[in-house]
Amino acid sequence: MATMTKFQTNDKHRFLLNMGPQHPATHGVLRVILEMDGEYAMGIDPVLGYGHRMQEKMAESRVWQGFYPNTGRMDYVGAMPFNHGYVALIERMAGIEVPERAEYIRVITSEMNRISSHLLGIGAYVLDLGAFTPILYAFDDREDILDALEDITGSRLTYCYYRVGGVLKDIDDTFIKRTRAFIANFRKRIPMFNDLVTGNIIFIKRTEGVGIITADMARRYGATGPTLRGSGIPYDIRKSEPYSVYSHFDFDIPTGKNGDSLDRYNVRIMEMEQSLRIIEQALDKLPEGPVLAKPKKTKLQEGDCSFSVETARGVLTYYLVGDGSEVPYKLKIRVPSFSNLSLMEEMCTGMLIADLVSAMGSLDLVIPEIDR
Amino acid sequence: MSLVNDTLGKLKAGQFDVLESDYKKSGYHLEVKLNETQVQNFARMMYETEFYLDFVTAVHVAPCFQVVYQFAHFNEACRINAKAMANEAREIPTIADVFQGAEWHERETHDFYGVVFTGHPDLRTLLLSEEDADLKPLLKKEDKLVSVETITRKSEAEAEKKPVKKNIEE
Numbered sequence: 001m002a003t004m005t006k007f008q009t010n011d012k013h014r015f016l017l018n019m020g021p022q023h024p025a026t027h028g029v030l031r032v033i034l035e036m037d038g039e040y041a042m043g044i045d046p047v048l049g050y051g052h053r054m055q056e057k058m059a060e061s062r063v064w065q066g067f068y069p070n071t072g073r074m075d076y077v078g079a080m081p082f083n084h085g086y087v088a089l090i091e092r093m094a095g096i097e098v099p100e101r102a103e104y105i106r107v108i109t110s111e112m113n114r115i116s117s118h119l120l121g122i123g124a125y126v127l128d129l130g131a132f133t134p135i136l137y138a139f140d141d142r143e144d145i146l147d148a149l150e151d152i153t154g155s156r157l158t159y160c161y162y163r164v165g166g167v168l169k170d171i172d173d174t175f176i177k178r179t180r181a182f183i184a185n186f187r188k189r190i191p192m193f194n195d196l197v198t199g200n201i202i203f204i205k206r207t208e209g210v211g212i213i214t215a216d217m218a219r220r221y222g223a224t225g226p227t228l229r230g231s232g233i234p235y236d237i238r239k240s241e242p243y244s245v246y247s248h249f250d251f252d253i254p255t256g257k258n259g260d261s262l263d264r265y266n267v268r269i270m271e272m273e274q275s276l277r278i279i280e281q282a283l284d285k286l287p288e289g290p291v292l293a294k295p296k297k298t299k300l301q302e303g304d305c306s307f308s309v310e311t312a313r314g315v316l317t318y319y320l321v322g323d324g325s326e327v328p329y330k331l332k333i334r335v336p337s338f339s340n341l342s343l344m345e346e347m348c349t350g351m352l353i354a355d356l357v358s359a360m361g362s363l364d365l366v367i368p369e370i371d372r
Numbered sequence: 373m374s375l376v377n378d379t380l381g382k383l384k385a386g387q388f389d390v391l392e393s394d395y396k397k398s399g400y401h402l403e404v405k406l407n408e409t410q411v412q413n414f415a416r417m418m419y420e421t422e423f424y425l426d427f428v429t430a431v432h433v434a435p436c437f438q439v440v441y442q443f444a445h446f447n448e449a450c451r452i453n454a455k456a457m458a459n460e461a462r463e464i465p466t467i468a469d470v471f472q473g474a475e476w477h478e479r480e481t482h483d484f485y486g487v488v489f490t491g492h493p494d495l496r497t498l499l500l501s502e503e504d505a506d507l508k509p510l511l512k513k514e515d516k517l518v519s520v521e522t523i524t525r526k527s528e529a530e531a532e533k534k535p536v537k538k539n540i541e542e
Binding site: 048049052054056057060089092095215218219220221222223224228233235240241301302303304305306307308315317319321322323324329330332334338339342343346371372 | 396397398399400419422423424425426427429431432440442444446447448449451453470471472473475476484497498499500501509510518522523524525526
């Protein structure tokens with residue numbers, strides 16, 4: 001806890017420290033106002049909304065097809081699952097069947113996107129802690145994924161590839177060859193990454209025991225994704241409410257033990273291995289057939305409908321209320337980072353500022369997703 | 373499915389208006405209708421049965437707001453959707469004292485709709501800037517506003533009859 005000096009008789013010697021919105025460790029335009037007592041953060045007030053675009057209003061003011069591009073622009077690092085949640089929601093509402101090949105392609109591309117997102121998350125996190133080299137290796141591997149996905153989706157970051165009833169374009173042999181080459185290559189790179197970072201004594205000292213999240217805390221704040229699984233709770237929407245064809249594959253949910261920053265980092269590393277397993281199985285079993293069902297003119301039925309998917313950062317829920325027209329009456333987008341960040345005040349109060357940066361980085365936040 | 377049945381029983385014993393819902397169509401297992409006075413008790417019960425808070429939001433309908441709470445469970449697939457109508461003064465009790473994560477969700481809902489969560493520790497603007505505190509961007513214009521019945525799922529028998537879209541002015 002805070003150091004005591006002869007000047008310090010009460011809270012008079014506290015001062016405010018402004019972190020962000022242009023601070024490198026906040027990964028985007030997040031501002032955190034800290035009430036400092038020396039090096040210790042005794043009060044934390046995150047200020048959101050610098051990247052706010054009112055996505056939910058946009059959804060209400062156009063026909064549902066018009067919202068496709070928006071779904072890729074919230075979590076720009078892991079856009080595929082955001083696409084997935086939206087199309088799957090409309091499919092559930094309208095009762096549209098999706099060709100099996102399309103579902104397989106969705107799983108393959110989503111998992112590749114998850115790996116690329118984790119690579120960026122891990123690379124940037126280690127960079128926050130002062131190690132510059134690992135992000136270069138991480139981006140090198142991430143580049144392979146982006147190149148492969150660019151070929152079939154047309155974009156490198158803000159994907160808009162899924163359509164209600166399937167996917168926009170079929171994958172070809174080049175993509176399959178490239179993906180297999182990536183899997184083989186990346187399997188060799190993970191041990192190298194572990195040698196470089198995971199066992200590093202400085203890295204362990206900076207992360208072990210820092211920013212502990214308990215199960216009760218996760219429940220009260222609704223923390224999900226690797227942030228939750230680091231605390232030892234094997235909760236993953238892909239297993240608990242299996243959507244798409246995830247039930248066809250054999251994969252594990254990696255968890256941590258202590259719920260500290262190191263565990264959250266380790267969970268991300270292990271999740272990449274699991275994603276590789278899923279992609280491999282999906283490529284082996286990939287069925288033939290069409291990839292896009294014939295589009296029908298679809299009106300959104302009266303009533304509400306909800307769909308949750310597991311993004312790279314946790315549970316994403318789209319909650320749509322329809323009034324029988326083509327325009328959604330209401331669309332709520334529950335994003336994982338929003339809930340994950342909300343526990344920061346409780347997690348970080350009383351921490352050294354250097355530890356706070358470490359704990360915040362381990363949440364792997366994407367700010368445009370929080371601000372929507 | 374045991375958790376769904378367990379929770380259904382517990383909610384019924386707690387005098388809540390609860391219905392089973394078709395997960396394949398609605399995306400949640402149980403649907404709960406709350407009145408204003410039950411919100412706090414419901415949240416406490418969700419906490420005791422170890423549910424986590426997925427989100428809180430509101431829907432602008434005539435005559436007032438429908439506040440929506442969604443909960444899910446870490447152990448088993450059980451998603452609960454609860455709806456409560458805010459009173460005429462646009463007020464509803466907060467659940468942020470039970471689920472601290474609701475604090476931000478309620479602040480956001482207050483930003484967008486102007487629903488006042490009574491007892492909330494800090495209802496400053498969250499995503500909007502302070503100058504836009506009175507903007508309430510998600511309020512519907514009068515010609516777009518519909519009644520609660522229009523946005524309620526029709527039961528199968530009703531759905532067979534041709535649904536008539538009702539506008540509140542009619």
